[in-house]
Each structure stands twice: as C-alpha cells, then as structure tokens.
Amino acid sequence: MSELKTPHAGDDKSRDDDVVSLLMRQHGDIRNLFDEVERSKGEERRDAFRRLVRLLAVHETAEEEVVHPFVRRSIEGGEQVVKDRLAEEKSAKETLSTLDDTDTDDPKFMPQLMMLRRDVQEHARAEERYEFTHIRRSTDATNLAAMAKAVKAAEAMAPTRPHPGVESGAKNVALGPVAALMDRTKDAVRKAMGNG
C-alpha cells in the first residue's frame, strides 16, 4: 500500500452538508481501519484496533441517534427496516465485545476480526441500500445538513485519528470507557439535534 492517506470524513475538505455522503465516507474510513489492523502487528495493531473500535462506536451511535429515528418516522415500513439494521448491529456488537476481550496478538484475534469485518460490511451496505436512498428522497437539503451537523458533533467526541498524544491515551481504553464514549456521543448528538 502506498503512503497516500485518505483523511477521515470531517478531515477532508468536503462541505459535509449531506448526512448520507458523510456517513458513506465514514463507511470507507472504517474499512480502511480494518485494512490497517490486518496489515500491522504488535503495538501498531493494538493502536489501529483501538481507533477502529472508537470509530465504530461513534459511527454506530450517531446512526442510532440520527439515521434510525428519521427512517422510523419518515419512511413507510421504516420500523421494519430499522429493526433489521438493529439486529445486524447487535450481532456485530457481540462479535466486537468478544474481540475486545482478546489480545490483538492472540491467534484467535484475526479469525474473529474477519467475522466482525464481514458483519460490519454487510451492515454498512444494507444501510446504504435500504436506509440512505430513502433518506435522500424523503427530506430536503436543510434537514440533510442538520443531520450532518449532528453526526459531526458525535465525531468531535472521539478523535479517531492517530494524532500525537492520542495514541498513548487510546491504548488504555477498554470496553468500559467505550461504553462511556457511546453515552457521551449520544449526549452530544442530542444536543446538536436540539433535543438534548
């Protein structure tokens, strides 16, 4: 792989006034982090995995707070669509929590990571095909921008990039703090949506 880095959504120069395009770019960021975990070893892998877990936590929380409520409310049959997505998320979270208890150097780690990667990827494509398309056609530019703003607020809660100083802090984050991170993300999103 080349040295060329694709910046995370929010760090590129996109205007981020469309929640769908923002979340789609985040799906790419998540896949890129999976690649990074797979390619690295030792301390580097531990760090990449921490960043992956954080991004997944923030991304999923933002979707739960922003996307799913909108789909449930605004789309015919939305209740069932969201139910299917939540089932996928639950399965991915279970794999994630098993994985989080496994050291990144453990031989069991990679097969579990592959399972998680598959679950997350299938979930992401299902969102793009069954939720995102409906969001774009059932709302206007103002609402797309407002939802994008809420997702950005969530992002600000968890630096998911290897900035200096963040790496050492990230090492110590275990599942407990991730759950706390999800809570803080939730609060930030609700505040940005104007109902916090």
Add this chain to the structure above:
Amino acid sequence: MTFNPLEQRGIPLDRQLRNWRELNVQPIDPDHCDPYTRCRIITMNGIEVEAILFSHHLARNTVDPEVKRQLARTRYIEAQQQKVVNWLLPGVSSVLETTIAYEQVAVDLTAWVARMEPDPYLKQAYQFGVLEDFDHLYRYANLYELIEHRKAESIVEGLTEVMPGRPTRLHHRDAYDNVRDPYDKDATNPLSKLHALTIMSAEQQTMNFYMNTGPTYMEPIARQLYQEIGLIEEEHVTHYESLVDPGETWWEQLVNHEYNECYLYYSFMEQESDPRVKAIWELHLNMELEHLHVACDLMRRHDGREPQEVLAPELPNVLTFEPNKAYLRELLDTQMDLTTLGAGYVREAHERFEQMQEQIHGGEAPPSDRVMAEHDATFGREYRVQTEGEHPDPTQREK
C-alpha cells in the same frame, strides 16, 4: 500445448442442468481475494453474456424449429453458467468497486492481447484502445475515493498502475472514425479470431454494465461520469466488433464462440489461485467441450465444411492475467496523442474529430475532468498508484 478441444469429449448435454443448490455459489471475499480471480470472473461473465446474446440472434435468424430447439437447449445451460460465474461476485461490493475491477480487466486483458497479437493492424487496435481503458480506471479511482473514501489500490492491489492515460475527453470521436477494417477469415491466424472475440465480449459487457448501473447513483458527478464513459464503451464495441470478418457464416461464428469459451476456461483453469473457483472453470470447460461438438455438427450440416478448416490445430498459448506495467508505460510514452481517422490512426486532430469534440463538450468541461476538480477540491491532490515511478509523459506528471 497439446490440448485439442476437438478431440476431447465433455459432460453430455443432458447431464449439464444444475439445480438451485448447485447454482447457489459462495461469492468471493472482496477484501481478501486475488484481484486476478475477480478479473477472470468478470471476463468469463462477459464471454457467457456474449454466448447467450449471439445464440439469441442466431435463433432469430433460424427458420428450422428443430435447430432453434437445439440452440435453446445449449443456451439454457450457458445462461446457468453465466449465473454461476457472475454470482461469484459479492453483494457487499458497491457498483463503483465492481467498475474499478471491470477497468482492471480492460487494462490487463487488452494489454496482454496486444502483446500476443500476431497481426500488426489488430495489435494497433488493441494498443489504441487500452490507453483509454487505462484513463477510465484513473477517473473512476478518483470518484471512488471521493464518494467512498476508499483507494482503488485496495481493489487492484498494485498489480495495475492507476494514472492518466489518453485523456477521456479526447475519446469522443465522430462515429465514422470508430469503424475498423476486419481481418480476413481465410488468411488470419486463428489466434487473432479468438482475441477479437474476447475483447469485443469484454467491452460489450462493460458497455452493458455502465448503461444499466450508471443511473443507480445519486451523486450527480457519478451519474455523469458513467454517462460519459458509457458512451466511450459504445465506441469501443464498434471499434472491436468491426475487426471481425463479417464474411464468416453464422455457423462458423458459433463454432468460434464455443471454441473461444473452451480456450478461456482452459486458460483460467491452468492459472486460477482460488481452488473453489478453479473447480468451476474446470466444470465449465467440460461443459463447453460438448457445446463445441454440438456447434461443430451444426456447421458440418449447414455449411458442408469441416470446423478444422477454420480453427487452430490445437489451443494457443494460455491467455494470462498478469501485470503489464512496463508494456503500458511504453505505450503511454509513444501513443498518447493518437486518434482515429477512417480505419487508421493519426497524431493530429482532424476536422471531423474537432467538430465532434466541439459539439459534445458544448464549451464545458466533461464529467471526466470535473471529477478530478471535485477530488482536488476535497483532498487537495489527485489519486494515483504509480508503483514504477513517475508518469512516462512529463506533461502528465502530478503538479
């Protein structure tokens, strides 16, 4: 090479039908597969689609109902083969990811064929075309990073470089200049017939894919880029199909199609790295051998000729997916500024070409240029994979 499909017998036709369980193949893993496995899948899908469409056209030109039934039986099996092959592609891939894989096929398949083609006029046709596919790969790769934040490198994995070819805006030629001269069926090397059929089928599938999937995108730039490149695929199909001698009889063409399928399944079976996919190539080869025999019988009956008269005495050297980086760089260095004039090639823009350019662009930048501008506005750079150093053409180096 001692394999002669005419002397082999495969699976009897009445034992080729597959049930739902056998059709339900496990797709490849897009993040961990051999990129050339995916290229072979895309190629064989294009070949099977052409087999099906050709057989339909032949049936529409056939009076005898018994012959129509014979064609329908083989065609149904071919339709099952197409389902098995194309369903190896995974549902989790986006259209754009599959598109980048299509362009990797176009680059490395056409480059290999150009390298191996014995006829200089046909070779030039492939060399000309490959520099355009090469540029399409570069444009789609930039769209991919823009929309999905993913790098084309995660698909082509450094086997194929991603950088400018002949600029896409210059691919729009007057339709008159897209028609080539055909080879002479009685004089040409049998390998040339297989090459022409293979590249024509691959480009036709690409054209079909873009014309149908392009409008599934919501992003305006993506919709427009698919329209633009989709129109160039129309030019490419015209370019390559006109290489085939139209004097071949329908039955001769049918035999050539079936023979080519044997050649390609055999080639891919020999080089496949994924054992599960290899087993499919082997099974399909054994089916095709029988389809070839049916086609040969039809040719003997209707043309009163032996198929050996038009086919190679044995299979040519296997068609191979492999990196063609040095070859492509040589073409980039020497053939970037070519365009077509009539059935030939020139370096200067001529009147008919300029008129077409003026009309189609309407004084604006085409989508293939705008995608680069949007990418640059987002990332402050463009996306390339240059594993072998700087672009050979100094004017095409990144600023």
